[in-house]
Amino acid sequence: xxxxxxxxxxxxxxxxxxxxSIFTVSETEKAVRFRLGEIVDTDYAPxxxxxxxxxxxxxxxxxxxxxxxxAPEEFLTAEKKNLVVDSFLKWRxxxxxDFYTSLGGDISTANSRLSQVIKDTLKxxxxxxxxxxVVSGERRVVMDNLTVKTNExxxxxxxxxxDVRLKRIDxxxxxxxxxxxxxEAERSRIAKDFRSKGAEAAERxxxxxxxxxxxxxxxxxxxxxxxxxxxxxxxxxxxxNAYSANEEFYSLYRSLNxxxxxxxxxxxxxxxxxxxxxxxxxxxxxxx
Numbered sequence: 001x002x003x004x005x006x007x008x009x010x011x012x013x014x015x016x017x018x019x020x021s022i023f024t025v026s027e028t029e030k031a032v033r034f035r036l037g038e039i040v041d042t043d044y045a046p047x048x049x050x051x052x053x054x055x056x057x058x059x060x061x062x063x064x065x066x067x068x069x070x071a072p073e074e075f076l077t078a079e080k081k082n083l084v085v086d087s088f089l090k091w092r093x094x095x096x097x098d099f100y101t102s103l104g105g106d107i108s109t110a111n112s113r114l115s116q117v118i119k120d121t122l123k124x125x126x127x128x129x130x131x132x133x134v135v136s137g138e139r140r141v142v143m144d145n146l147t148v149k150t151n152e153x154x155x156x157x158x159x160x161x162x163d164v165r166l167k168r169i170d171x172x173x174x175x176x177x178x179x180x181x182x183x184e185a186e187r188s189r190i191a192k193d194f195r196s197k198g199a200e201a202a203e204r205x206x207x208x209x210x211x212x213x214x215x216x217x218x219x220x221x222x223x224x225x226x227x228x229x230x231x232x233x234x235x236x237x238x239x240x241n242a243y244s245a246n247e248e249f250y251s252l253y254r255s256l257n258x259x260x261x262x263x264x265x266x267x268x269x270x271x272x273x274x275x276x277x278x279x280x281x282x283x284x285x286x287x288x
Contacts, residue, residue: 021050023049030062031049032058032061042095061096068088068090070089072084073085076123077130078128081131083126084170087165089163089164090163102157121149125142143166
């Protein structure tokens with residue numbers, strides 16, 4: 001080997017050893033240092049750290065919050081009714097050594113184990129409650145219990161449960177159809193009740209309107225008869241006054257009106273004695 005290449009070789013060896021001796025940990029990571037496969041240290045702050053080359057190896061894990069969106073599952077309530085529950089939880093690694101030894105440091109394995117824990121806990125919580133309690137009254141209590149009980153199990157895996165939420169709680173298809181049918185029947189009954197009350201009110205209004213119409217017509221007829229009577233009385237009084245003022249003129253006026261009415265149609269025929277009083281003024285008239 002050329003002596004001139006020796007410094008270069010030494011520099012390369014130093015660089016390789018140095019690169020194998022340092023590692024960095026970011027703020028979003030947790031690191032585990034192994035020595036020949038055995039965990040040596042896990043307490044690393046963010047920054048630059050050293051290790052023994054070829055003896056120590058480093059494995060890093062995400063320490064940020066991870067979301068597990070569980071698949072919807074069916075659970076029986078206290079009334080033996082099926083509910084479809086869609087839930088999710090948020091978790092993070094707090095003890096990386098336990099996480100590695102219990103789950104192999106695999107996120108998918110952790111999600112699978114946590115899904116089973118959530119399923120068992122939900123089964124227990126829903127089995128002690130009715131549909132009404134789960135859907136409305138004690139939903140918040142159920143979520144709090146889920147968080148506490150899931151945390152108890154998750155601590156064995158070096159995991160902390162940050163939050164558990166029930167996104168959706170639905171009735172199964174069979175129960176939904178039954179509930180919908182009952183709701184439809186109830187709404188139909190209420191609609192029929194409203195219609196019958198409306199028809200009754202309409203009949204009441206119609207009858208009142210008919211009664212008011214008859215009252216108005218009767219009052220109008222009464223007023224008309226009163227006016228007609230007053231008019232007839234005034235006419236009679238006028239006729240009487242006129243007759244008293246000039247009986248002969250009044251008699252002539254009445255006879256002229258009778259002639260006008262009688263002879264209004266040329267086709268009319270009257271059979272009467274010419275000497276009758278009806279032609280009194282005809283007989284008294286003299287041609288000029």
